[in-house]
Amino acid sequence: MCGLAGVIADRTLTPAQQQRLADAVAALHHRGPDGHGIHQQGPVGLVHTRLAIIDLAGGDQPLQSAASGLQAVVNGEIYNHVELREEFRRRGEPEPRSHSDCEALLQAYQVHGVPGLARLNGMFAAALHDPARRRLVLARDRLGIKPLYYARGAGCVVFGSELRAVLALLGHTPPLVADGIAQFFEHEFQGGEATAFEGVMRVPPGHALVIEEDGLQIRRERYWSLAEAPLRTWPASTRAEEADEAFTALMEQVMTEHLRADVPFGLLLSGGVDSGLLCALLTRMHGQPIESFSVGYATDDAAEAGRNELDAAEAVAARLGTRHTALRLAPGDLWRRLPHAVWATDELMRDHAVLPTLALGERASQSLKIVFTGEGGDEVFAGYGRYRRPALQRWLAGLRSPGSGGFRTRSLWPRAWQQAVFGPALQAASGGFRQPQIEAWQATPRNWTTLQRSQHGDLMTAVPDNLLVKADRSLMAFGIEGRVPFLDHRVVEFGLSLPDAWKVQGRIGKHFLRRWGLRHLPHDALFTPKKGFHVPMHWLLSGDFLKHLQAALARNAAVQQWLQPAGVARLIEVQQQTGAHTEALSAVLHFALWHRIQVEQGGRRPPAHAELLDYLQ
Structure with a gap:
């Protein structure tokens, strides 16, 4: 787990470009x-x-092939490097120079070219310089677990694991794009290949970009597509036990590969189904107690205490004998983390679960370099309520907003508040958040069910552009690698292949995984209603803080340029009177912070704990 960046120019690197590599x-x-x-x-x-x-x-790194002169930098883990190394040895290929798992990527490309990426099981972003073919290859794993961005500069193409590295290599901050900002406000994140910075793009998951030295032409090659994956078929006569056995064998293989490391590992334990099952598998396969970490709130608020999953996490930890640490965060601790959270996220993305994840990452980094997390379980096995909406409701939503089968059609902002708060450019760009979802929906085979197409939509948009942004950046901000076995492509393909009735039964989602998990955990740990991790923003957006916030936002450059200050002031007033617009106001707050840190201050890192209003003045 690492960071990578670089440049390919139309001639030998200039002194300025060489200095920017150091930047x-x-x-x-x-x-x-x-x-x-x-x-x-x-x-x-x-x-x-x-x-x-x-x-x-x-x-x-950089890694180098003695035989061909290939050079590569890789961020991530190639989990099946042991098997690939032996396979290439049997073929008579030259021995790698190191025992790094990333050598497998170098060998796979050397033997098979870009299609060799499909031989890799893992999470990765990579840049390979192929001097013999006079080209550079940028590649990203199938599900987009690891980030990779690129942009055209003056006579060059630059790339990096994070936006801040790309901007450092460009030597300037490009202007912002209204469509990206509007997507953020309406949908909490920006999907698709474009980012909020003009000309700065994401390498799509499951793709490689081949950049030729002559002319810097970029050619894309897709080496995997979930919509075209050969999903397993399940005859009507299949017994549940057969599916259980198949999944058990798959998880044994996936977890065996994911456990490969030369440093200790731990687990972020939420108290939910996914992390609980990972805890059981890790404990059994590792053969000794592991470290686990959970987080909740230190509060007298009865409503928030009822949503706390600390007790559930501690019960699982006690049952499985982990060395458990439970963090209890006070409200003030959360708010002092917000500037650092905005910096760490890098992207213009608002998921307040970044705040507790940062706290967990900071604590875990005191003893570990790897933590497992349960990201992806709900998308792969259909755990969310949005997958269980009545057919009539979906049909009506599809009539109002066609193209995605009635799935993810609504903006988070009511039209009246858009008109009051959004500036003219954002109003003109409104609705663009649906395009990536429409494209994901339309890419699926017509014989797929509505549930499969909805899962695919999330796996191609919300997972790489929101969920994994949170997971990767929150942990890497403290030098922690996050491993996500439920997003191994083989598990994803298995989950998509399951019949709808095995995944959703009545109001119970993720039924297959819950039932399968009974061999590892008791019924109460698997069939308790999902709580999720709620961040009580209403604690912050109330009382005297709103008065200070109103004064600060009135002077904020992002608000003045992209929003209507009078509309923002009205939003704050209504929030103060009714508390009814917490999500909308938190989006304005987040955007103002992001703009100050990433645009005005050039991505300078705030301390892990800082005074929030200092970053808005």
Whole structure:
């Protein structure tokens, strides 16, 4: 787990571009605090910051192939590197220079070219310089677990694990794009390939971009598509026991690969089904107690205490004998983390679960470099309530907003408040958040069910552009690798293949996983209604703080440029009177913070605990 960045120019790198490689190292230091490497050859410069997980002594990057001169920098883990190494040895391929798992990516490309990426089980972003073919290849894993961005500069293409590295290599901050900001306000994140910065793009999951040295032409190659994956079929005569056995064998293989590391690991334990099952599997397969971490609130608020999952997490930890740490956060601790959370997220994305995840990452980093998390279980096995909406409700939503089968059609902002708060450019861009969802829906086979198509929509949009942004950036901000077994592509394909009736029964989602899990955990731990981790923003957006916030936002550059200050002031007044617009107001607050930190201050890192209003004045 690391950070990577680099540049390919239309001629030999200039002194300015060489200096910017060093700037990219500084921008990505938090992702790789154990060391860094820089490779320069002709028009190509590669940067790597390392978090040492496998082959601690010999796994420094950039990696180099002695046989072909290939150079590569990789962020992530290739879990099946043991099997691939043996396969390439039997083929008579040259031995790798190190025992790093990332050597498998270099070998797979060397033998098979870009299609060789489909041989890799893992999470990765990579840049490979192929001097023989005079090209650079940028690649990203199937589900977008690891981030990778790129942009065209003056006579070059730059790329990096985070936006701040790309901006450092460009040497300037591009203007913002109204569509990206509008998507953020209406949908909490921006989906698709574009980002909020003009010309700065995401490498799509499951793709490689081939950049030719001659002319810097970019050609894309897709090596995996969930919509085209050969999903398993389940005859009507299939017994539940047969599906259970198949899933057991799959999870044994997936977890065996995910457990490969040369450093200790732990688990973020929420008290829900997914992390509870991971805890059971890790404990059994590791053979000794693991460290686990959970988080909740120190509060007298009875409503919030009732949503706390600390007791459920501690019950699982006690049952499985983990070395458990429970964090209890006071409201003030959350708010002082908000500037750092906005910086850590990097993207213009608002998921307040970043706040407790940062607290967990900071605590886990005191003893570990790896934590497992349950991300993806709800999307893969259909746990969310949005997958169980009545057919009539979906049909009506589809009539109002066609293109996605009535799935994810609503803006988070009522039209009246859009008109009052959004500036003219954002009003013109309103509704664009639906396009990535429509494209994901339309890409699926017509014989797929509505449930499968809805799951696919989330797996192609909300998962890489929201859920995994939170998971990757929150943990990497403190040099922690997050492993997400439920988003292994084989598990994803298995979950999509299951008949709807096995996944959803009445008002119970994720039924297959819950029932399968009974071999590991008691019924109460698996069939208790889902709580989720709620962040009580109403604690902050109330009382005297709103008066200070109103004064600060009135002077904020982002509000003045993109919103209507009078509308923002009215929103605050109504929030103060009724408390009814917490989500809308928190979006304005987040955007103002993000703009101040990422745009006006050039991505300068705030302390982990800071005074919130200091970043809005």
